[in-house]
Amino acid sequence: MKRFLTLVLLLFLILAGTLIGEGQKEEGKYEWQPRKPINLIVPWGAGGSTDRSSRVTAEIVKEELGVEIVVVNQPGSSGAVGTKACLDAPRDGLTWTAGAVKDLGVYKVQGLLDTTLDDWHLYLNVAMPCVVSVNPNTPYQDFGQLLEDFKKNPGKIKVATAGVNSSGHTAIEQIKKYTGIEYTHVTYDGGNPAVVATVGGETPVVPQLSVEEVDMIKAGKLRPLAVLADEPLEIAGYDKVVPSIKKWIPEFETAPIYFGIFVPKGVPSNVVNTLNAIWENVVMKSDKLREWAKNNAVVFDPAYGETAVKKAFPMVQLDAWLKHEAGDTVISPDQVGIPRPK
Numbered sequence: 001m002k003r004f005l006t007l008v009l010l011l012f013l014i015l016a017g018t019l020i021g022e023g024q025k026e027e028g029k030y031e032w033q034p035r036k037p038i039n040l041i042v043p044w045g046a047g048g049s050t051d052r053s054s055r056v057t058a059e060i061v062k063e064e065l066g067v068e069i070v071v072v073n074q075p076g077s078s079g080a081v082g083t084k085a086c087l088d089a090p091r092d093g094l095t096w097t098a099g100a101v102k103d104l105g106v107y108k109v110q111g112l113l114d115t116t117l118d119d120w121h122l123y124l125n126v127a128m129p130c131v132v133s134v135n136p137n138t139p140y141q142d143f144g145q146l147l148e149d150f151k152k153n154p155g156k157i158k159v160a161t162a163g164v165n166s167s168g169h170t171a172i173e174q175i176k177k178y179t180g181i182e183y184t185h186v187t188y189d190g191g192n193p194a195v196v197a198t199v200g201g202e203t204p205v206v207p208q209l210s211v212e213e214v215d216m217i218k219a220g221k222l223r224p225l226a227v228l229a230d231e232p233l234e235i236a237g238y239d240k241v242v243p244s245i246k247k248w249i250p251e252f253e254t255a256p257i258y259f260g261i262f263v264p265k266g267v268p269s270n271v272v273n274t275l276n277a278i279w280e281n282v283v284m285k286s287d288k289l290r291e292w293a294k295n296n297a298v299v300f301d302p303a304y305g306e307t308a309v310k311k312a313f314p315m316v317q318l319d320a321w322l323k324h325e326a327g328d329t330v331i332s333p334d335q336v337g338i339p340r341p342k
Contacts, residue, residue: 029064030064030065030273030274030277030278031270031273031274031277032093032268032270032271032273032274033065033066034065034067034093034094035067036067036094037067037068037069037070037094038065038067038068038069038070038093038094038095038096039070039072039089039094039095039096040054040058040069040070040071040072040096040097040098040261041072041074041082041083041085041086041095041096041097041098042054042071042072042073042074042082042097042098042099043074043075043076043079043080043081043082043083043085043097043098043099044073044075044079044082044099044162044166044190044191045073045075045162045188045189045190045191045192045193046073046190046192047190047191047192047193047212048162048190048191048192048212049100049128049167049191049208049209049211049212049259050079050098050099050100050259051071051073051190051192052211052212052296053098053125053126053128053211053259053298054071054098054259054261055071056125056288056289056292057125057260057261057283057289058071058261059288060282060283060286060288060289061261061275061278061282061283064278064282065274065278075189075190077112078103078110078112078163078164078165078166079099079103079107079165080107080112080113082097083097083099083104083107083113083115083262084113085097086262086264087113087115087119087264091264091266091267091268092267092268093263093267093268093271096261096262096263097261097262098259098260098261098262099259099260099262100128100167100257100258100259101117101122101124101257101258101259101260101308101312101313101315101316102167102170102257102258102312102315102316102318102319103165103166104117104120104262105117105312105313105316105319105320105338106165106316106319106320106323106329106333108331108336109320109323109324109329109330109331109332109333109335109336109338110165110323110328110329110330111329111330111331112165116336116337117309117313117316118265118337119264119265120262120263120264120265121262121263121264121265121267121272121275121304121305122260122262122303122304122305122308122309122312123260123261123262123263123275123279123283123302123304123308124258124259124260124301124302124303124304124308124311124312125259125260125261125283125289125302126211126258126259126289126293126298126299126300126301126302127256127257127258127259127298127299127301127311128167128209128210128211128256128257128259128298128299129209129210129227129228129229129233129254129256129257129297129298129299130167130168130170130171130207130208130209130210130227130228130257131207131208131209131210131213131217131224131226131227131228131233131242131297132146132171132175132205132206132207132224132225132226132227132228132245133198133205133206133207133213133216133217133222133223133224133225134146134198134204134205134206134222134223134225135198135199135201135203135204135222135223136220136221136222136223137201138204138205138223140204140223140225141223142225142226142243143225143226143243143245143247143248144248146205146225147179147181147248150179150181150182150183151179151180151181154181154182155182155183155184156184157183157184157204157205158183158184158186158202158203158204158205159172159183159184159185159186159203159205159206159207160186160187160188160194160195160197160198160202160203160205160206160208161185161186161187161188161191161194161206161207161208162187162188162189162190162191162193162194162208163187163188163189164187164328166191166208167191167208167209167257168191168194168206168207168208168209169185169187170319170322171207171208171228172185172207173322173323173326174228174252174254174318174322175207175245175249177322177325177326178249178251178252179249183205186202186203191208191209191212192212194206194208194212195208195212195213195216195222198222199216199221199222206222207228209257209298210227210233210235210296210297210298211296211297211298214235214295214296214297217235217238218235218237218238224240224242225242225243226242226243226244226245226247226248227242227243227244227245228245228252228254229244229245229254229256230244230246230254231244232244233297234297235297236294236295236297237295253318253341254315254318255314255315255317255318256299256301256311256312256314256315257315258301258308258311258312258315260302260308263275275304276304276305279302279303279304280304283302284302284303286302289302314341316338317333317338317339317340317341318341320333320338321333321338321340321341
C-alpha cells in the first residue's frame with residue numbers, strides 16, 4: 001500500500017511538473033513578457049490617422065503580449081511634444097509613440113526635436129495617401145476647377161490641415177510647388193478636426209489623409225477631387241473612383257506615407273526581439289489589420305527593421321527637401337543624412 005501511494009504521488013508530481021512546464025512555455029511565448037501596461041503616446045489628436053491606425057494595431061499586439069496597451073493622445077508642436085515625451089521616458093520598453101515616419105524623419109531639420117530615424121525602431125502598419133476634398137456645397141466638381149480658382153484668387157481660399165508638418169500640410173505644399181498657388185492655411189489640432197471643419201463649412205478645402213476623410217466621403221459630406229498617388233483610389237462603399245492628381249499635374253512626384261509604432265533605441269534587446277517576432281508572425285499576416293485597411297482606403301503593408309526604413313524613406317526625403325526649399329528648416333536635410341531625391 002505504501003509503495004502504491006508513493007507511485008501515485010510520483011505520477012502526480014510528474015504530471016504537475018509537465019503542466020507547469022507547459023504553462024511556463026506558454027507564458028514565455030516571447031522573450032519579453034511585460035508585467036505592466038504599455039503606454040502608447042499618440043502625438044496627434046483623437047480620431048486622426050495616427051490615432052486610428054495606432055489603436056487597431058495596438059489591439060493586435062495586446063492580444064499577443066497579454067497586457068494592456070494604453071493609448072494616450074498628447075498633441076502639440078506638430079507631433080513633437082508627444083514624441084519627446086516618449087524619448088524622455090525610461091528605456092524599459094513600456095513607452096512607445098506612433099505616427100507618420102515622414103514626420104519623425106524631419107523633426108530635426110525643422111528644429112522641432114533633436115532626433116532622427118536612427119534613434120528609433122520602426123514598426124509599420126499601413127501606408128496612406130492624401131486626398132484633396134471639398135465641402136459639397138462648393139462649386140468644385142473636379143480638381144481642375146479648384147486649381148483654376150486657386151490661381152484666380154491667390155491666398156484667399158482657406159485650406160484646413162492638422163498643422164505644420166502634418167500630411168495635409170505637406171500635400172498642399174507639394175501642390176503649391178508644382179502650380180505656384182497661394183492659399184490661407186488654417187490649422188487644427190489633428191486631421192479629424194480639420195475634416196470636421198471642412199464638413200461644417202469653416203473651410204472649403206481639406207487635403208488630409210484618406211483614413212481621416214473616408215467616413216465623410218462615404219456619407220456624402222465631402223467631395224473627393226484628387227488623390228496624391230500615381231494611381232486612382234478606390235474606396236470600399238463609395239461608388240466613384242478618386243482620380244490621381246497626375247491627371248492635372250503629370251509631373252507630380254509623391255511617395256507612400258507610411259505610419260506605424262515607434263520604439264526608441266536603447267530599450268532592452270528582448271523587447272526588440274519580441275516586437276520583431278510579433279510583426280513577422282502576427283501583424284504582417286493580420287486579417288484584422290488587412291480588413292481595416294480595406295475599409296479605410298489605405299494600403300496594408302506592415303514592415304519592421306531595415307525594410308521599414310527603406311519603404312518609408314522616400315517620403316521623408318520628399319518632405320524634408322520640400323520644407324527646406326520653402327525655407328521651413330533650420331539645417332539642410334543632407335546634414336542629417338537625408339540626400340536630395342533624384
